[in-house]
Amino acid sequence: MRSLLRPVAFLAAILCLTLAASAATLTLKNGSKIQCKVERYDAATKTLFVRTEAGVAAQYTLDQLDARSVYLVNASLVPPDDAQAQFQVANFARDAELFAHAVRRYSQAEKLDPALKPAVEVEMTKLKRAAAAACMRNARAAVARNDRAEAAKWLSTLVEKLPDEPEAKEAAQLLDQHYAQVRSQKMAAADAKASDELKRDAEKVRKRYDEMVEKSKQGLQARGDSQARGLFEGALADGQAVLGELDALAKKHSDPQVQESAAGYRAVVVEQMVDVHLHIASLETVKSDYRGALRAVNKALSLDPKNERALSARARIEEASSQGWRRWI
Amino acid sequence: MRAKSLLPICGALFLWIVASCETPSSKGADVPCRCGTPMADFEGCAHPTCMNGHRNPANPDCVCGTIEIPHPKGN
Numbered sequence: 001m002r003s004l005l006r007p008v009a010f011l012a013a014i015l016c017l018t019l020a021a022s023a024a025t026l027t028l029k030n031g032s033k034i035q036c037k038v039e040r041y042d043a044a045t046k047t048l049f050v051r052t053e054a055g056v057a058a059q060y061t062l063d064q065l066d067a068r069s070v071y072l073v074n075a076s077l078v079p080p081d082d083a084q085a086q087f088q089v090a091n092f093a094r095d096a097e098l099f100a101h102a103v104r105r106y107s108q109a110e111k112l113d114p115a116l117k118p119a120v121e122v123e124m125t126k127l128k129r130a131a132a133a134a135c136m137r138n139a140r141a142a143v144a145r146n147d148r149a150e151a152a153k154w155l156s157t158l159v160e161k162l163p164d165e166p167e168a169k170e171a172a173q174l175l176d177q178h179y180a181q182v183r184s185q186k187m188a189a190a191d192a193k194a195s196d197e198l199k200r201d202a203e204k205v206r207k208r209y210d211e212m213v214e215k216s217k218q219g220l221q222a223r224g225d226s227q228a229r230g231l232f233e234g235a236l237a238d239g240q241a242v243l244g245e246l247d248a249l250a251k252k253h254s255d256p257q258v259q260e261s262a263a264g265y266r267a268v269v270v271e272q273m274v275d276v277h278l279h280i281a282s283l284e285t286v287k288s289d290y291r292g293a294l295r296a297v298n299k300a301l302s303l304d305p306k307n308e309r310a311l312s313a314r315a316r317i318e319e320a321s322s323q324g325w326r327r328w329i
Numbered sequence: 330m331r332a333k334s335l336l337p338i339c340g341a342l343f344l345w346i347v348a349s350c351e352t353p354s355s356k357g358a359d360v361p362c363r364c365g366t367p368m369a370d371f372e373g374c375a376h377p378t379c380m381n382g383h384r385n386p387a388n389p390d391c392v393c394g395t396i397e398i399p400h401p402k403g404n
Contacts, residue, residue, distance in 0.1 A: 068365075068390070068392055071392055072384075072392040075392070076394075097370060098370050098392065099370060099371050099372075100369070100370060100371060100372055100373030100374075101370075101373075101392065101393075103373075104373070131371065134367075134371070135371070138367055153368075157368075157371070157372070161372070306359065308359075308360060308361070311359055311360045311375065312360050312363075312374075312375035313375075315360060315375035315377075315380055316372070316373055316375055319380055
């Protein structure tokens with residue numbers, strides 16, 4: 001216990017140490033710019049302490065700053081091999097809600113100085129709390145402007161990536177109101193382009209697709225990994241069956257227009273299957289099984305080789321795997 | 330003698346072929362820069378420039394990597 005307390009106490013003491021004191025331009029939210037040297041960032045009060053060109057000490061709270069521009073400028077001034085400075089910049093990035101940047105810098109700080117590990121753990125806990133709150137805020141904002149797809153995206157992200165945060169439970173419940181609706185809208189759009197005959201023939205497709213969506217949603221809402229995995233695998237089996245049905249339909253109708261409509265149904269089904277593979281990849285990533293995560297993402301890419309989300313996920317997994325960074329995919 | 334003089338050319342050709350057949354890294358391939366969007370701030374941007382730790386000059390909202398701070402003359 002004492003061995004843990006020592007680095008924590010040491011870090012508490014150095015938390016107010018100065019950042020690299022190089023000239024920087026700070027942009028405030030009101031648009032004005034200030035030439036100054038950043039002296040330190042106090043995470044407890046979310047305040048940046050600076051010295052102006054005239055040598056006057058000044059301070060700005062995060063609320064006053066254009067945090068993105070301040071991060072951009074100051075992150076560049078911090079020596080990449082200075083663990084303490086990386087740690088402080090990580091705190092700033094977290095408070096500015098640049099979560100991915102914060103995670104990357106915490107990992108870097110810990111790599112440079114393994115004694116920082118306990119302090120990084122403490123800050124990562126705060127980061128996860130803040131990230132979960134931000135996800136929920138984004139989901140609520142999307143609901144307020146009636147953007148169900150965006151809401152479902154944030155809710156799924158929260159459930160997948162921050163399953164242990166208190167907001168995850170509420171997000172899982174809220175998925176009931178948005179997840180299936182977004183997908184049935186996509187199927188309805190495909191229906192609208194189909195002829196009456198094809199629509200009749202596609203009845204089985206729709207039914208099995210709904211089952212796939214329901215299993216996907218339940219997988220996201222499941223509390224245990226194995227239950228979630230089982231539901232996701234079930235959803236993929238449904239998806240595969242739907243693709244088989246669509247192949248049969250395409251063979252039955254030789255009319256190019258019908259073929260095109262069938263392709264519309266196929267795109268909706270493939271998109272959902274890609275989603276499910278990415279849900280599985282997230283499950284694996286949370287367990288730090290990068291190989292398993294890559295396997296799942298590659299399956300998604302075999303269905304849709306240009307899928308942006310799958311390509312992004314693969315790049316992030318490869319990076320996390322090669323750099324030994326914390327799980328945050 | 331002629332065969333000996335061809336050796337370096339063949340070697341260079343072989344290396345070129347090997348290099349061009351090498352599987353390119355999938356790191357960020359075909360991924361647009363999403364920096365500045367809430368989702369990219371949350372999960373990170375997978376654009377190749379960002380993944381390599383550099384700022385993407387094509388996106389003003391990109392805050393990846395480092396930038397050069399121009400120092401005023403005389404400093």
